[in-house]
Amino acid sequence: MVDTPRAAVLTGFGINCDVETMAVFEMAGAEAQRVHVNQLVSGADSLEDFHILAVPGGFSFGDHLGSGRLLGNRLRFAIREQVCDFVRSGKPVIGICNGFQVLVKMGLLPGDEEVSLSQTASLTLNDSGHYEDRWVTLEFNDASPCVWTDGLERMRVPVRHGEGKFVVPDAELLQRYFEQQQVVCRYVDPSTRYPSAADEPVPYPLCPNASMRNIAGVCDPTGLVFGLMPHPEANFTKWLGATWTREGDQSDWEGEGMAIFHNGVGYARNNL
Amino acid sequence: MGAAPVHRIEVTPRVLPGLQDTRGEGVRRQLAYDHGVEIESVRSITGYMVRAPLTGAQLFDSLRDLFTDPVIEHGVANQSLLDDDVMFAPPPEIAIQIGFKPGVTDNPAQAALGGLTTLYPDAGAAGDVATTMTYLFWGVPEDVEEKWLADQLHNPMIERAAIATRIHCRSAIWPELPFPDRPPIQFEEPAVVDLEVSDAELERISETGLLALNLAEMQAIQAQYRDLGVRALREEQGLPPEAPTDVELECLAQTWSEHCKHKTFAALIHHKDTETGEDSTIDSLFKTHIVQPTLDIAEEVDWLLSVFHDNSGVIAWNDDWSLCMKVETHNSPSALDPYGGAMTGIVGVNRDILGTGLGARPIANTDVFCFGPPDWSGHIPKGLFHPSRVMRGVHAGVRAGGNESGIPTVNGAMVFDERYLGKPLVYCGTVGIMPRRLADGRESHVKTPSPGDVIYMTGGKVGSDGIHGATFSSIELTEDSPSSAVQIGDPITQKKMVDMLVEARDAGIVQVTTDNGAGGLSSSVGELAELTGGATIDLSVVPLKQAGLSPWEILVSESQERMTIGVKPEDCAEFETLAELHEVEATAIGEFTDSGNFEVRYGDTVVALLPIEFLHDGLPQLELVSEWVPPEHESPNFPDVDAEGMGDVLASLMARPNVASKEWWVRSYDHEVIGQTVIKPFCGVNHDAPGDAAVIAPLHGDTRGAVISCGITPRYSDIDTYAMVAASVDEAVRNAVCVGVDLDMIAGLDNFCWPDAIVSEKTPDGKYKLAQLVRANRALEDVCRAYRLPCISGKDSMKNDVTFDGEKISVPPTLLYSLIGNHRDVRKAVSSDFKQAGDAIYLLGETHQELGASELACMLSESHGGGIGGQVPSIDAERNIGLYRALSAAMSTRLVASAHDCSDGGLATALAESCFGVDSGCTVDIERLFADDEGLDDWGALFGESLGRILVSVAPDDSEAFEAAMAGHACHHLGKVGEGDEIVFVNGGENLLRADLATLRDGWKATLDGGAP
Structure with a gap:
């Protein structure tokens, strides 16, 4: 039991959602600190001292050579042991947008029991061919072991990416991720009734990137490492919603996205 | 290698x-x-x-x-x-x-x-x-x-x-480019430029050297080097006593460029008005019409912290935080390379924010573009790009620049006119935030350099790219324009530097900072040197992209992503450690002094020694002549149409690029990174109705906000630039009012983009264009004073002409007015979309027969012949501000469900857009409008662009209280939000316009769909 879990929010090299990601962890009751990747490399900071690791959104290294590739390589080669130890010690990790791309490209997601850091999936250019910022509706898999999404059904969140198409070209492997309930959330048509997540393609722009089977986020086999393309931290309060001016009273300010951070911090508080 | x-x-x-x-x-x-x-x-x-x-x-x-x-x-x-x-x-x-x-x-x-x-x-x-x-x-x-x-x-x-x-x-022969090796360049020792020559030769030196200095300015430099005291000092330093080095001449040319010194705005103007008989002299438009009104307003408000002199204007947003804003243009580079030109525009203005005071963090961008028509099928002079390509390139450049920097693009506009075929206008703006005070007690908006502080150059290295940007933007664009003025930005290098410098500021180790933009080190160090009374730098230690650059090139190169910082000697180690952590290049290149001179060395050799006073105050004032002769225009030919025909007119109007939805383009900007964007570019049930202004809440979890809006109406310049400026300022304020701005704290930025307005062989109509500038400035003063709206920053770009293939194209006189204001509680912000069937619809403000140079008049002159003539919108600023205050008060008690400004295309387009937001039509009766003006006809009522008007909706239970709140102001009840698919305008019993909502929306979305998805 820790009363106030400490969250390391990665920063540097073009990560750009670090400030708001730090803020939402604080709102959820954690003590959050922005940690530059190089502070982990130099040993000035160590992941060992934290209970949660967040890799926020951004454009690390300008998305050159494929989004997330270069930052993923820094983590995979420069601080490999620290990262693997953190994951193996059962501490929760979240990667959002560019952070998700980083975790996928370095092989931490969908990942494997051994934490071998072998890449099996990818995030590639949206079929539309361009970056866009628009709000989507996510539906969560209630059978998933993901600790970050416990009890969640649906959530409205913005996507802000050009390379968010989740692909696993190996059909058998993709099927296995489904069977292991590692597919955590998918894009759905908000006019349908819960639950409606399905394999048939949800049309653009409801699924903004033509992801395979509408996948928006996945977790590792333990459910502790979670990544997703949309930005739950961007909906931390109601007045940041896409249509909040149509939805009446704002006196209860907390936004839909906070549930994910409450879950992550709560898990760390109760289990570490 | x-x-x-x-x-x-x-x-x-x-x-x-x-x-x-x-x-x-x-x-x-x-x-x-x-x-x-x-x-x-x-x-x-x-x-x-x-x-x-x-x-x-x-x-x-x-x-x-x-x-x-x-x-x-x-x-x-x-x-x-x-x-x-x-x-x-x-x-x-x-x-x-x-x-x-x-x-x-x-x-x-x-x-x-x-x-x-x-x-x-x-x-x-x-x-x-x-x-x-x-x-x-x-x-x-x-x-x-x-x-x-x-x-x-x-x-x-x-x-x-x-x-x-x-x-x-x-034959299976595939393309293979060689490695792009740069040809070696030859280091050139500083040359001496003999100025003891004829006037014609002086002019030739300026022209061939791309110095953009006129004869009087060249003569002022010549005179400086005749001064015996100057000669003695130079002799002592081992410099050629009687003539400048090329380094000195280049440094003066950058510092004295129109771009840096705003010579037209500082000129002595002899102004004549043939209409009124006025014959007067204006000593600096800038001081008279922009600075003085702001200084007068500063007597009445306590939140103006820093205006005009720094890289951006700063206001005290609240007790703990200040906000600053700057808008720049990057027109010439964007004409030559739309992508790189626009990208360096946005990352360049971000650095203005980082270079304000001791450094502010950029938190929001604005982008306003003026292009030639994207569907242009007419002639394009050889050497220019088709406007659709310019548009794609510029858009991609600011998209990459803004998105990769992690700064949301929250507000903007796109305007189309065939006169932007030559130079597009690319306005890039940035808002920044900084703590009012640092931990050491210093106020962050005040620079605190002292002699002895070490001068660092941080960020990128210096290359031959970006040489002569400042002087190049001060002359006309031709096919001979140099490619060295074109650059591509590197947002990630800059993002790392922003992270590092904000940390350095908070650690209290920044004494002074400014960006390296136009003029490179010559301007950045030259300007900061004025604060301590001198500086000395060594160009031989500056990191280069390519060996062999000559001293003058290193001094004036505008290579991107660089800041100049002053650090106390005892803080240098900490500064360099931070730079290392963030992998940012940081090089100590000299120190500030109080010697009275800007000294530039290359190793041990002094290559330039310029007295600070001469560098900054030696520029002779221009003397110019202006003459106003009102232009004449024919009236449009109005067709004879029934209500369905009028619906078709509305559909055509809404499909015009100036009115059409820009959603495809705007969606590819990240408008909500940082987690603060409360009122976004889009609203409504389908997220596709256009917002009027941005509201941001920069402190996470705090309900205090800021409003960012803009106004731009170049069409009216064809009739009168006074009306153009009045309309632009009013539009910016009106947009801000629509989202609930706090009218007690609004500040503005004026960005003028003008065609060359100095009479010459190339510009025979210079007197008229200068008179247009005089009238524009007078409107700016009049309206800003009435709205108690101080200008805190601005910029002018005065040479927006191109001559390609012997053809000259000049932009219409264009002012972008940007506004930043306070929002007391973002939970009370209002969006433009109608909310519920049954809500009451009102039009606030008076409607007059004002169709001159309107979007409708432009459309009809294209389709039916005739001109664009008629009355341009006039302004009654006192009346408007009274109404705006009443509406703001109503919003603060939550009486207003939606508010949308009436601009391009008038009431009819505003109503359609608010209907898109609720996805249903309505029937409105505009009979009451005709009481505002007995000359008003159906065209004027539906499509006229009278200022000061806002379309609002109010829940039925609130309408009585709302009407009471608006008592004494023009407030016309028009009808209620409906449930059908039709928009119908009636005048009493008579149908004026009938249109199908889906048809309107399809046309409005199709024009600029960018090749959807």
Whole structure:
């Protein structure tokens, strides 16, 4: 039991959602600190001292050579042991947008029991061919072991990416991720009734990137490492919603996205 | 670089079930959309030329770990993918490889080199990388030439193309660009420029040297070097006593450029008005009409912290935080290279924020563009791009610049007119935030340099790119304009620097900071030197992109992503440690002094010694003449139409580029990174109705907000620039009022983009254009005073003319007015979309017969002949501000469900847009409008663009209280939000306009759909 879990929010090299990601962890009751990747490399900071690791959104290294590739390589080669130890010690990790791309490209997601850091999936250019910022509706898999999404059904969140198409070209492997309930959330048509997540393609722009089977986020086999393309931290309060001016009273300010951070911090508080 | 071999790596996406080559597909779609050229299939190959001492095993591993995504891409080293007859079967019909020219910033290559260094530090450190992109085409129509295709894919100013034609491809000869080695350049010792020559020769020196100095200015410099005291000092320092070095002359030219010194706005103007008989003299438009009103307002408010003199204007937002804002233009570079020009525009203005006071953090961008019509089918002078290509390039540049920097683009506009075919106008703005005080007690908006502080240059290195940007933007654009003025930005290098410098500020180790923009080090150090009374720098220690640059080039180069910082000697170690952590280049290049001189050395040799006073105050004032003769225009021909016909007019109007939805373009900006954007560019049930202004809540979890809006109405300049400016300022304020701005704290930024307004052979109508500028400034003063709206910053760009192929194109006089204001509680912010069927609809403000130069008049003059003449919107600023205050009060008690400003296309388009937001139509009765003005007709009521008008909706239970709140102001009840699919305007019993909502929306969305999705 820790009363106030400490969250390391990665920063540097073009990560750009670090400030708001730090803020939402604080709102959820954690003590959050922005940690530059190089502070982990130099040993000035160590992941060992934290209970949660967040890799926020951004454009690390300008998305050159494929989004997330270069930052993923820094983590995979420069601080490999620290990262693997953190994951193996059962501490929760979240990667959002560019952070998700980083975790996928370095092989931490969908990942494997051994934490071998072998890449099996990818995030590639949206079929539309361009970056866009628009709000989507996510539906969560209630059978998933993901600790970050416990009890969640649906959530409205913005996507802000050009390379968010989740692909696993190996059909058998993709099927296995489904069977292991590692597919955590998918894009759905908000006019349908819960639950409606399905394999048939949800049309653009409801699924903004033509992801395979509408996948928006996945977790590792333990459910502790979670990544997703949309930005739950961007909906931390109601007045940041896409249509909040149509939805009446704002006196209860907390936004839909906070549930994910409450879950992550709560898990760390109760289990570490 | 030595003898390391160049390894060629090629990577292409695997095309499997569910996976496509999206880059190739994008090119295919765009050729179809922009040019109607239908090609069956396009694929792409990314190439990396890696010059590094890699072993075979390292090369193989880097292919897997770095260059290729092993899951979705296929990569090879030192062989051609095109020879793989499985991957590309059959072989392509045409293959075109694009790469950068030597010396042009290649961001992916730099990233690849960094990635290689992560894997193999030694090989990476000794290496160099260049990238290419090869496009492969199948099923190309016979009449499409290879050269034409290549021209669509690259800009020869910055890029090279290697073409494998149909014939080449049949013989399996593939395109292969060489490594873009820069030719070695010869270091030149500083030259002495003899100014003891004839006047004609002085002018020639200025012209051939791209100095952009006029004869009087050259003579002022000549006189300086005749001064005996100056000569004695120079002799003592070992400088040529009687003539400037080329370094000095270049430094003066940058500092004295129109771009930096705003010579037209500072000029003594003899103004005549043929209408009124006025004959008067104005000593500086800037001081008279912009500075003085702000200083007067500063007597009445306590929140103006820093105006005009710093890189941006600063206001005290609350007790703990201040906000600042700056808007810049980047027109000339964007004309030559739309992508790079626009990107450096946005990342450049971000640095203005970072360079304000002791450094502010950029938190929001605004982008306003003026282009030629995207569907232009008329003549385009040789050497200029088609406006659709300019638009795509500019948009992509600010998208990359803003998104990669992690700064949301929250507000903007796009305006189209054929006179922007020559120079597009690319306005880029940024809002910043900083703590009012640092931990050490210093106020962050005040720079605190002292003699002895060490001068650092941080960020990028200096290259020959970006030489002469400041002087180049101060002259007309021609086919001879230099490509060295064109650059591509590197947002990630800058983002790292922003992170580092904000930390350095908070640690209290920044004494002074400014950006390296126009004029490079000559301007940045030269300007800061004024604060302590001197500076000395050594150019030989400046890190270079390429060895061999001459001193004057290092001094004036505008290479991107650089800041100049002053740090106390005892803080230097901490400063350098921070730079190292963030992997930011930081070099101590000199120190501030109180010697009275800006001294520039190269090693031990003094290459320039300029007295600070002469550098900043030696520029002679221009004397100019202006004369106002009102232009004459014919009236439009109004067709005879019934209610359905009027609906068709509305549909056509809404499909015009100026009114049409910009959603496809705006959605590709990140408008909500940082988690603060409360009122976004889009609203409504389908997220597609346009917002009026942005509201942000920059402190997470705090309900205090800021409003950002803009106004731009260049059409009215054709009749009267006074009306143009009044309308622009009113539009900015009106937009801000619509979202609930706090009218007690609003500040503005004036950005003038004018055609050359100085009479000359090239500009015979200069007197008229200058009179237009005088009238514009008078409107700015009048309206700002009435709205208690101080201008806190601004900029002017005074040479927006091009001559290509003997044809001159000048922009219409254009003011962008940007506004930043306080919002007391973002939970009370209001959006433009109608909310509920049954809500009462009101039009606030008076409607007059004001169709002069309206969007309708422009449309009718194109379709039915006739002119654009008529009454332009006039302003009654006192009446407007009274109404705005009443509406703001009503909003603060939550009486208002929606508010939308009436601008282009008048009431009818505003109503349609608010209806889009609720996805249902309505019937409104506008009979009451005709009481405002007995000259008002149906056209004027529906489409007139009278100022000061806002369309609002109110819940039925609130309408009584709302009407009471608006008592004494023009407030016309028009009807209620409906449930059907039709928009109907009636006048009493008579139907005026009937239109189907879906039809209106389809047309409104189709015009600028960018080749959806």
